[in-house]
Amino acid sequence: MTKTRLLLIIILLPICAIGQVKIGVQGGFSLSKTEMNTNFSDLKLNYILGPLAGVMAGINLGESNFSLMQEINYVFKGAKISGTDNSQGIAVPVNGSHSTRYIEFPLNILYYLNAGNGHFFIGGGPYAAIGIGGKNKLTYQLAPAPEVEDVSVEFGSELNQLKSFDYGVQGQFGYKLGYGSYVRAFYSHGLANLSNIEGNTYLNRYFGLSFGYFFGSGK
Numbered sequence: 001m002t003k004t005r006l007l008l009i010i011i012l013l014p015i016c017a018i019g020q021v022k023i024g025v026q027g028g029f030s031l032s033k034t035e036m037n038t039n040f041s042d043l044k045l046n047y048i049l050g051p052l053a054g055v056m057a058g059i060n061l062g063e064s065n066f067s068l069m070q071e072i073n074y075v076f077k078g079a080k081i082s083g084t085d086n087s088q089g090i091a092v093p094v095n096g097s098h099s100t101r102y103i104e105f106p107l108n109i110l111y112y113l114n115a116g117n118g119h120f121f122i123g124g125g126p127y128a129a130i131g132i133g134g135k136n137k138l139t140y141q142l143a144p145a146p147e148v149e150d151v152s153v154e155f156g157s158e159l160n161q162l163k164s165f166d167y168g169v170q171g172q173f174g175y176k177l178g179y180g181s182y183v184r185a186f187y188s189h190g191l192a193n194l195s196n197i198e199g200n201t202y203l204n205r206y207f208g209l210s211f212g213y214f215f216g217s218g219k
Contacts, residue, residue, distance in 0.1 A: 020059050020060055021057045021058070021059055022057070022058045022059075022214050022215065023055065023056070023057055023058075023214070023215055024055065024056040024057075024058065024180070024212050024213055024214035024215060025054075025055055025056070025212060025213060026052075026053065026054055026055075026056060026071075026073075026210045026211065026212030026213075027051075027052065027053045027210065027211060027212075028051075028052045028053075028208060028209050028210030028211055029049055029050060029051055029052055029208070029209060029210075030049070030050050030051070030052045030075055030076050030077060030206045030207070030208045031047050031048075031049055031206060031207045031208070031209075032047065032048055032050065032076070032077040032078055032079065032204070032205065032206035032207075033045055033046065033047045033048070033079045033205055033206070034077055034078055034079045034098070034100075034202065034203065034204050034205060034206075035201055035202070035203040035205060036079070036098070036195070036200075036201060036202045036203070037195070037197075037200040037201055037202070038081065038083065039085070039087065040081070040083030040084055040085055040094055041083060041084045041086055042082075042083050042084045043081070043082075043083040044081070044082045044083060045079045045080070045081060046079065046080040046082075047079070047080065048076075048078050048079055048080050048097055048099065050075075050076025050077070050078070050099065051074070051076050052073060052074065052075050052076065052208055052210060053073065053074050054071050054072050054073030054074060054104075055071070055072055056069055056070065056071045056072075056212065056214070057069070057070045057071075058214055065111055065112045065113070066109060066110065066111055066112075067109075067110050067112065068107070068108070068109055068110075069106075069107075069108045069110055069123075070105075070106075070107050071104070071105065071106045071107075071108075072103065072104075072105055073103070073104045073105075073106070074101065074102075074103060074104075075101070075102045075103075075104045075129070075206075075208075076099060076100075076101055077099070077100045077101075077102060077204050077206055078097060078098045078099035078100050078134065079097070079098055080095075080096070080097050081094070081095065081096055081097060081098055081138065082094065082095040082096075083095075085140060092140050092141060092142060093140075093141040094138050094139065094140050094141070095138070095139055095141075096136070096137050096138035096139050096149075097135075097136075097137050097138075098134070098135075098136050098153070099134050099135050099136075099137075099153075100131055100133070100134035100153055100162070100204075101131070101132050101133045101134055102129040102130060102131055102132065102166065102204075103129065103130050103132055104127055104128075104129040104166075105127060105128045105129065106125065106126070106127040106170050106188075107125045107126055107127070108123045108124055108125040108170060108172065109123050109124070109125055110122070110123035110172075111123055112176075115175070117177060117178050118175060118176050118177040118178050118182075119175070119176050120173070120174070120175055121172075121173065121174055121175070121176060121182075121184075122172070122173040123171075123172060123173075124169065124170055124171040124172060125169070125170060126167065126168070126169055126170075127167065127168055127169070127170055127188065128165070128166070128167045129165075129166040129167070129204075130164055130165060130166075131153075131155040131162060131163075131164040131165075131166065131194075132155075133152065133153065134152065134153030134162075135150065135151070135152055135153060136149065136150075136151050136152075136153060137149070137150050157196060158196065159196050159197055161196060162194045162195070162196070162202060163192070163193075163194040163195075163196060165192065166190055166192050166194060166204055167190070167191055167192050168188060168189050168190040168191040168192065168204065169188075169189050169191065170186055170187065170188045170189070171186060171187050172184050172185065172186030172187075173185060173186075176214075180213050180214040180215065181211070181212065181213045181214075182211070182212050182213075182214070183209075183210070183211050183212075184209070184210055184212075185207070185208070185209050186207070186208045186209075186210075187206075187207050187208075188204070188205070188206050188207075188208065189205060190203045190204035190205060191203075192204075
């Protein structure tokens with residue numbers, strides 16, 4: 001199955017049950033720490049905070065406690081970076097950030113449990129994503145003054161680029177009120193190595209927290 005077909009299936013599957021669809025919107029943030037290699041020694045990666053926003057389509061699966069939720073989200077990913085650059089023959093401390101932006105298409109199966117005026121839910125499923133941009137902003141601690149490198153992240157097949165198509169799995173849990181609003185926490189685990197350099201690793205990983213609202217009652 002080609003990458004394009006996989007992405008189309010994830011996007012279009014809910015349309016088959018369009019009569020049952022409930023539409024919603026959401027916003028929140030991602031806490032990301034992408035696993036990657038760089039040419040820095042003593043490399044340390046830390047979490048970076050960024051925005052998350054999107055729309056959802058929820059579909060009840062018959063009379064069961066299960067539902068299907070398709071999302072289209074804008075997601076910020078990446079990591080804070082610190083290390084040492086030895087490329088000029090001297091050890092130069094470096095710190096800064098690597099950030100990327102994706103349009104992401106998660107498709108989750110959720111199970112609901114009645115609780116008070118609403119429902120607890122738990123579930124998971126696959127996602128596909130397309131990279132749309134990013135930035136490397138690094139500060140080299142040179143004497144007599146620091147030097148800042150501010151360059152865009154590019155997607156493509158060249159060695160200095162990242163592969164644009166990402167995929168992986170998500171797991172989540174949350175609480176939804178009867179009138180349609182909800183809060184949820186989730187974890188996204190990328191399975192695609194997006195580095196074009198043989199032997200290198202680039203894997204997206206992030207936690208998320210989002211607040212949303214479905215127009216209309218039900219799951």
